[in-house]
Amino acid sequence: MIDQPIKSTLAKSKPSNLVRNLQEKLIEFLLFLAASSSVAITIGIIYILISESVSFFQEVSLVEFLTGTEWTPLFADAKYGIWALLAGTIVTTAVALFVAIPIGTISAVYLSEFAPEKLREIVKPCLEILAGIPSVVYGYFALLFVTPLLQRFLSDLPSFNMLSPGLVTGIMIIPFISSISEDSMRAVPASLREGSYAMGATRLQTAWSVVLPASLSGISAAYILGISRAVGITMIVAIAGGLQPNFTWNPMESAATIATFIVSVSLGDLPHGTIEYQSIFAAGITLFVITLITNIIGHFISKRYREIY
Amino acid sequence: MKSESAKDVHKLIAWAKLWQAGFIILGVLSLLVGIVTLVALLADMFIKGGPLISWRFFTSFPSRNAEEAGILSAWVGSLLVMFVTALAAIPLGIASGIYLEEYARKNWIADLIEINVANLAGVPSIIYGLLALGLFVYAFHLGDTVLTAGLTLAILVLPVVIVTTREAIRAVPSSIREASYALGSSKWQTIRSHVLPYGMGGILTGVIVALSRAIGETAPLITIGALTFIAFLPDSPVQSQFPYISFAWLMSPFTVLPIQMFNWVSRPQPEFQLNAAAAGVVLVGMTLLVNGLAIYLRYQFRKGIKW
Numbered sequence: 015m016i017d018q019p020i021k022s023t024l025a026k027s028k029p030s031n032l033v034r035n036l037q038e039k040l041i042e043f044l045l046f047l048a049a050s051s052s053v054a055i056t057i058g059i060i061y062i063l064i065s066e067s068v069s070f071f072q073e074v075s076l077v078e079f080l081t082g083t084e085w086t087p088l089f090a091d092a093k094y095g096i097w098a099l100l101a102g103t104i105v106t107t108a109v110a111l112f113v114a115i116p117i118g119t120i121s122a123v124y125l126s127e128f129a130p131e132k133l134r135e136i137v138k139p140c141l142e143i144l145a146g147i148p149s150v151v152y153g154y155f156a157l158l159f160v161t162p163l164l165q166r167f168l169s170d171l172p173s174f175n176m177l178s179p180g181l182v183t184g185i186m187i188i189p190f191i192s193s194i195s196e197d198s199m200r201a202v203p204a205s206l207r208e209g210s211y212a213m214g215a216t217r218l219q220t221a222w223s224v225v226l227p228a229s230l231s232g233i234s235a236a237y238i239l240g241i242s243r244a245v246g247i248t249m250i251v252a253i254a255g256g257l258q259p260n261f262t263w264n265p266m267e268s269a270a271t272i273a274t275f276i277v278s279v280s281l282g283d284l285p286h287g288t289i290e291y292q293s294i295f296a297a298g299i300t301l302f303v304i305t306l307i308t309n310i311i312g313h314f315i316s317k318r319y320r321e322i323y
Numbered sequence: 324m325k326s327e328s329a330k331d332v333h334k335l336i337a338w339a340k341l342w343q344a345g346f347i348i349l350g351v352l353s354l355l356v357g358i359v360t361l362v363a364l365l366a367d368m369f370i371k372g373g374p375l376i377s378w379r380f381f382t383s384f385p386s387r388n389a390e391e392a393g394i395l396s397a398w399v400g401s402l403l404v405m406f407v408t409a410l411a412a413i414p415l416g417i418a419s420g421i422y423l424e425e426y427a428r429k430n431w432i433a434d435l436i437e438i439n440v441a442n443l444a445g446v447p448s449i450i451y452g453l454l455a456l457g458l459f460v461y462a463f464h465l466g467d468t469v470l471t472a473g474l475t476l477a478i479l480v481l482p483v484v485i486v487t488t489r490e491a492i493r494a495v496p497s498s499i500r501e502a503s504y505a506l507g508s509s510k511w512q513t514i515r516s517h518v519l520p521y522g523m524g525g526i527l528t529g530v531i532v533a534l535s536r537a538i539g540e541t542a543p544l545i546t547i548g549a550l551t552f553i554a555f556l557p558d559s560p561v562q563s564q565f566p567y568i569s570f571a572w573l574m575s576p577f578t579v580l581p582i583q584m585f586n587w588v589s590r591p592q593p594e595f596q597l598n599a600a601a602a603g604v605v606l607v608g609m610t611l612l613v614n615g616l617a618i619y620l621r622y623q624f625r626k627g628i629k630w
Binding site for chain 2 (some may be wrong): 066151
């Protein structure tokens with residue numbers, strides 16, 4: 015008697031089960047499509063960069079591109095030597111890392127090993143805000159605040175130089191380096207620290223000889239990801255570094271980086287299909303390869319040397 | 324003899340403590356570098372640009388006269404571009420995050436997608452500009468329009484949305500999923516009515532952080548050829564005549580706040596640099612507001628949820 019309504023409900027639910035399963039499969043498929051869109055983006059980037067620079071490399075030999083130190087696309091005798099741009103990129107990145115690595119690491123050690131919880135709660139959001147300020151604002155700051163400030167001490171510093179945007183880029187990536195390093199230091203188990211304290215070490219000795227070596231993989235990954243971040247910084251150098259390609263290793267001179275070259279060409283009207291148009295893709299693929307390699311090395315180091323506790 | 328070595332030990336301890344005190348000072352100083360810079364930057368900009376900010380500044384177009392120039396077309400453009408970016412990046416990013424966290428089996432496809440997302444997050448923004456230039460502007464013939472800019476920024480911030488969505492729904496304990504399955508829900512029903520609502524705080528934070536990053540992006544938009552002098556507004560999306568809604572604004576040329584600021588800062592005249600400072604104040608104000616909202620939301624959701 016009683017099971018009659020149950021049976022009928024069961025019977026009714028059968029077709030709806032089928033619908034439900036179909037619906038489930040459809041949703042899973044749609045979600046899968048969404049997830050594969052990120053792969054499509056990567057393929058798109060690689061395809062566009064390669065297809066546009068292939069015609070560039072038909073006119074400019076790869077050897078000249080990779081070894082030349084002059085970049086003069088607008089001259090009658092146009093020269094495309096990537097080192098003119100690469101030198102600027104390396105110099106600004108080096109200046110940035112010179113600032114960001116020591117300050118970022120010391121901040122991370124201090125925040126992870128010494129700072130009271132209250133201070134951490136205040137400082138961390140401040141650092142996040144520092145990382146969230148648009149790069150064009152940092153560019154303004156480099157050109158109109160830091161450069162005049164530096165000129166007081168270095169009287170022969172031109173108003174466009176690589177030192178000031180490099181310093182500002184360094185400050186911009188401090189939060190990036192310190193937060194990754196700090197995460198990896200905090201992942202070091204307390205038992206290691208306690209062992210060290212039990213041997214009579216101070217907090218500093220523990221931080222220096224126990225925590226730092228134990229979190230070395232995370233810290234070096236932070237440095238390498240910091241490099242890839244600094245290499246791609248565009249607007250700060252575009253505003254404060256001048257846009258003229260200049261093969262120099264002196265941070266006191268003005269120069270262009272790979273990224274700022276792309277910006278300076280895009281600022282003008284550039285006809286599709288010309289060699290100037292293709293040259294920004296050739297520069298872009300160089301930048302892409304550099305960041306890809308540093309990212310892969312960073313990934314590899316953090317996996318390979320990760321201590322398992 | 325004994326007291327001598329005890330003295331040595333004391334000396335050693337004193338030195339170690341001194342070093343430690345020195346390091347603590349160094350640590351505080353390092354933290355201050357960032358914070359002092361932040362304060363100097365904000366103060367410098369507010370002092371120079373603050374007095375310029377007025378109703379007129381928000382309601383005038385850019386002009387050749389620095390005193391008459393305003394940011395009307397810039398903030399309207401930023402708003403429209405953000406709208407397109409949000410519409411494209413949020414559903415796509417959340418859907419990808421759900422798939423990777425809840426559905427993906429542990430196989431090479433899932434690994435590939437995962438490594439790929441991590442790599443995309445590290446690609447410099449200017450490369451996305453080149454992608455957009457080659458793909459949207461020339462292959463799809465979308466031109467340097469609001470639509471192109473919105474899609475470009477959407478692609479740029481997609482990894483951020485995906486990663487934070489994954490983190491947010493990973494934090495939902497599996498007991499909640501199991502309870503839902505036990506009541507006969509399907510996988511999607513469980514996700515829709517349990518996992519997503521509980522993870523919403525984290526997802527929302529990620530979306531906001533992503534959008535705040537997109538507001539400030541300049542380089543990829545310059546690459547697609549965004550004009551820097553726009554003294555008109557795109558068509559209004561709401562029309563007075565049938566069919567009342569127009570999509571013409573999608574295909575309109577545009578400028579955004581960071582590009583307007585870049586334009587002003589790269590002019591040699593000091594009056595325009597004051598305008599740049601004022602635009603910077605508005606831009607920083609917007610990002611701080613948005614970031615502050617994200618931090619507040621995260622705090623609220625963390626406080627409210629007790630598993």
